Amino acid sequence: MSERLHNFVTSFFVTGDPMIYGADVSIVLVSLAILFVLTYYKKWGWLWREWLTTVDHKKIGIMYLIASLLMMFRGGADAILMRTQLAVPNNHFLQAEHYNQIFTTHGTIMILFMAMPFIFAMFNIAVPLQIGARDVAFPYLNAISFWLFFFGAMLLNLSFVIGGSPDAGWTSYPPLAELPFDKGPGENFYLLALQITGIGSMGTGINFLVTILKMRAPGMTLMRMPLFCWSVVAASILIIFAFPALTAALALLLLDRVLGAHFFSMVQGGNPMMYINLFWVWGHPEVYIVVLPAFGVFSEVFSTFSRKRIFGYSSMVASLMAISVISYFVWVHHFFTMGAGPGVNAFFAIATMCVGIPTGVKVFNWLFTMLRGRIRISTAMLWAVGFIPNFAIGGATGVMLACAPGDYQYHNSYFLIAHFHQVLIGGTVYGMLAGMYYWWPKMFGFILDERLGRWAFWWFNIGWYVCFLPQYQLGLMGMTRRIYTYPPNMGWNTLNLISTIGAYMMAIGFVLIVADVMYSMFKGQRDLTGDPWDARTLEWSLPSPPPHYNFARIPTVTSRDAWWVMKEARKQGVPPEPEEPFKPIHMPKNSGRPFVLSAFFFIGGFGLCFGWIWMAVIGLLGVLACLLFRSLEYDTDYWIPAEEVEHEEAALGRA
Secondary structure (H helix, E strand, O other), rough: OHHHHHHHHHHEOOOOOHHHHHHHHHHHHHHHHHHHHHOOOOHHHHHHHHHHHHOOOHHHHHHHHHHHHHHHHHHHHHHHHHHHHHHHOOOOOOOOHHHHHHHHHHHHHHHHHHHHHHHHHHHHHEEEEEEEOOOOOOOOHHHHHHHHHHHHHHHHHHHHEOOOOOOOOOOOOOOOOOOOOOOOOOHHHHHHHHHHHHHHHHHHHHHHHHHHHHOOOOOOOOOHHHHHHHHHHHHHHHHHHHHHHHHHHHHHHHHHHHOOOOOOOHHHHOHHHHHHHHHHHHHHHHHHHHHHHHHHHHHHHHHHHHHOOOOOHHHHHHHHHHHHHHHHOHHHHHHHHHHHHHHHHHHHHHHHHHHHHHHHHHHHHHHHHOOOOOOOOOOOHHHHHHHHHHHHHHHHHHHOOOHHHHHHHOOHHHHHHHHHHHHHHHHHHHHHHHHHHHHHHHHOEOOOOHHHHHHHHHEEEEEEEHHHHHHHHHHHHHOOOOOOOOOOOOOOOHHHHHHHHHHHHHHHHHHHHHHHHHHHHHHHHOOOOOOOOOOOOHHOOOOOOOOOOOOOOOOOOOOOOOOHHHHHHHHHHOOOOOOOOOOOOOOOOOOHHHHHHHHHHHHHHHHOOOOOHHHHHHHHHHHHHHHHHOOOOOOOOOEEHHHHHHHHHHOOOOO
């Protein structure tokens, strides 16, 4: 009996690696600390009422933001471990299998569990406020989307200490990811975590597209919307049409592994190229899903801190929508070398190069927006300006990779690694950090410290070039991606060491961002105006943070940059329109069911990872029960009385 128990424990928990033991201890200590704090300060009720059951889009946005920063820490720690391993030749800092797991989880976490929640955080924080709405179209679905993402992320991260992490790369190509070559539960963790979070992402895409199309304030035509909202429209369309392809690919691969199907097993008549096509039909639009919202953030930041209207608004809208269409015709450039033939390669090479045209339009419009503007270099503006040279280099090297004959030289080399990090981090991370510094006062009511913010930017930005520019040269010298170590006579030693130093500089930049948040919580300048940047769009017409109903009276929009126009009219002495008396406000009730439903998804997914059908059945029955109870629930909303609205507005100094 004791031997059976010992065998179960040693196969269930990951053992044999000191780093894993350290992680075990850390997880236990942090969990105990959280439990102690919540119990000692009697915060369990507050946690349940205010956060776990909330359907308020602003709170959901804050939870997405916290989760994405935690995932950035996890993915960044993986990156530091990889760069430490590659800093010198013949290094044995990591075991080969552990290295494979780390580069798999690094890519998966950074794309799906850091970048995606970061853009969803900005969706939730800014969009309803920018369009003059009191909430999103489907608040209940919004809560489900967040909790599905959360439990999906939990499932993947748990594999680090239970069962073992996936190790077939973030793309998980078959046959490498098929059962005969990858027997552990790690790949199952990958497939189920992505499925669960993918359902939530689909819900978010549908929710925000409907919100923007149906819930804009009176007078806000589509061509009067802030550009960030347009970027959300483009990203939501991409989510709705691209994610089903990923869902299908992951489901078929899971059937191969769990039920012994052979959709992608070549020796049994399957075709692994079908998986690769389905994956990249989602995978390349995914790049634009996470980058397009960053373009929207930059448009807001450049306009506000240049104190000018955005240059070329119509062309910016057209370029955003053009990218959302063209991005569906580029996926084959990920496997130019797989023998599709010159005709196919030429089509996808030209389509890929075409993406550069609308992207270039936007860059020039941002530069013209700054031209002759009264520019203020705040931290948000630093991240926005820092993005332009980054993206210019990433775009130019992207055109080099899009050239099919040239791609035969660059394919799977470190040149490719440098390019997509330059585009994805230089675009998405810089954009989301600009958005975080920009909208932080609106979220929390205080401004992040500018001095620490600038230190964080310069450490990260300089470290960025030190880390990735050498990798272009390493790629041209023949260093391939995913290698565990290399001999000392390849001529790569110095460049790899420099690249690792740059990674550590970026890590210091991230630590300074965390320090900025911690310092500003206690010492940061409070925002008592609601408009600390003298901004242009409607969210800045509200107090910081806004009341839970957002707008006591829904504003009427007469032009673009609605808030700026209202402020200019006041300065010119134009008398405001007489205000209507306050009216009762219709709002959704909080609900704990999205949390419980997502927890059952987690239970079912965990059971399937280990082939425990009884646990999978419990999870499935729990999900069905939650759906059934919801369908029979009618008391889902309430009205805020006009007197309560008037009282709260008076407390905010606005009645």
